[in-house]
Amino acid sequence: MGAHWSEPVARLLRVGEDFDLPRVDRSATPGWDHGKKKAEKFMAKRGKELSELQERLYADGRSGGNRSVLLVLQGLDTAGKGGIVRHVLGMVDPQGVALASFGVPTAEEAAHDHLWRIRRELPPPGRIGVFDRSHYEQVLVVRVNGLEPPEVNDSRYAELVDFDLELAATGTTVIKVALMVSYDEQFERLAERLDRPDKYWKYSPGDIDTRLDWDDFQAAYAEMLTRTSVPQAPWYVVPADHKWYARLAVTELVIEALRSLDLGWPPADFDVETEKRRLAATH
Amino acid sequence: MGAHWSEPVARLLRVGEDFDLPRVDRSATPGWDHGKKKAEKFMAKRGKELSELQERLYADGRSGGNRSVLLVLQGLDTAGKGGIVRHVLGMVDPQGVALASFGVPTAEEAAHDHLWRIRRELPPPGRIGVFDRSHYEQVLVVRVNGLEPPEVNDSRYAELVDFDLELAATGTTVIKVALMVSYDEQFERLAERLDRPDKYWKYSPGDIDTRLDWDDFQAAYAEMLTRTSVPQAPWYVVPADHKWYARLAVTELVIEALRSLDLGWPPADFDVETEKRRLAATH
Secondary structure, eight states, X not given: OOOOOSSOHHHHHBXXXXXXXXXXXXXOOTTOOSHHHHHHHHHHHHHHHHHHHHHHHHHHHHTTOOOEEEEEEEESTTSSHHHHHHHTGGGSOXXXXXXXXXXXXXXXXXXXXXXXXXXXXXXXXXXXXXXXXXXXXXXXXXXHTTOSOHHHHHHHHHHHHHHHHHHHHTTEEEEEEEEEOOHHHHHHHHHHHHHOTTTGGGOOTHHHHHHHTHHHHHHHHHHHHHHHOBTTBOEEEEEOSSHHHHHHHHHHHHHHHHHHTOXXXXXXXXXXXXXXXXXXXXX | OOOXXXXXXXXXXXXXXXXXXXXXXXXXXXXXXXXXXHHHHHHHXXXXXXXXXXXXXXXXXXXXXXXXXXXXXXXXXXXXXXXXXXXXXXXXXXXXXXXXXXXXXXXXXXXXXTTHHHHTTOOOTTOEEEEESOGGGGGTHHHHTTOSOHHHHHHHHHHHHHHHHHHHHTTEEEEXXXXXXXXXXXXXXXXXXXXXXXXXXXXXXXXXXXXXXHHHHHHHHHHHHHHHOBTTBOEEEEEOSSHHHHHHHHHHHHHXXXXXXXXXXXXXXXXXXXXXXXXXXXX
């Protein structure tokens, strides 16, 4: 059998009514009591499962199905969003994944409603979409930096939930993940980027500016998490001081989402015996 | 040391002046004399090298560099184009890869010049672009099915070369790969898709129609390969009856292309000592 989850991780990490961000231990590994080495072995096994489920989703999409998955990744600088893409989504066929990352809006993007650029990047049927940052920045960086009037910003929470509900209603399984690192761990990760010349390109002086607003960002996350986690599109808070844990947990969340779709292989949309005869005639 | 290539594979597979498609043995494994098992072990090692080089390309793109790579994949149905994407590009960070596949043009695409949809999918700086089918279908399926007048079609060869030269001149390393399976191997692969319900979705009755035009397609490939292989954007003909060989060979071609860019890590575009002090002040 080998090591496995002690409890369903989706249940452990899901943001419910009694959620309290300050109580989240960012170096904890909820549901996993076997340490890093066994986690890495388990990860390889789960990668195969993820890969098989992803292929079924892709086949479904190619055969007229409307289902897709959208993994929304939020987290402060160094929280490990890129590592999730690389190490979790990197385990499946790149053809089945649709990535998008959202930075400071371009002039064209800024000229539109904030959901405009988001809609353009939604995963087509059959794909696992991944957003590295997302529409939720509207209540994170936009809020903390005061980029729109408070009363407008306050109306965003309901708007974001409505958007997710629309996605869920039209066949997209939405998984929202907040990767939460501790203040100390962020220090270590930024220090590494400044110590290693092969990491300079990942560093930006703006990372420190954001770090100086740590408390404001934590408050914005707390408010976002409690106000926009709904059963059809829940938030999962993933402690991210241990990268191996965060990757293992997100893998499991995506597997559970795919499994809940209960996808079989699409039936043939042609007559199999006829095609066998046609093929045999070419032998 | 372990098994390795007996000769540089790029040289062995490159289409030069004396190229003769009928002489290509599609079950051969040029440059690799160690069989499948050792190939798979070697592949894992090469994946690490590919991944490191890809990260340098990505870092370069993020830091203002203009270099990119474009891997053009052509091959008849079942030749293994999807397998290359999955198993070769699947070894690197999905964030560094820009995939596009080109099927029958949509109404919108058909209303434009045939290169219009191609230009839209070119890799941005820092990425490895992969085309699953490409602009070269203009001298393959369009030619074989007589979808444009012969004299127009004949003008495409020069146009395609000009397009590739333009890419090469603006920072894109173009690697064109023709995956060539034998008639017998294609039979086996189509038969498998008709035998296994989990493969039905990969089958289309049109695959047999194309197979019935086998000789015409071989002639179109032969003409394309000799007329559009230029030093700045060469064609490589990869025998593809052994999937493991094709994947190993394409891995090597991409590695060689990336290595020829001679990319270091981008220097810091900020003052490292200043930033270290700013970070330390947040401890």
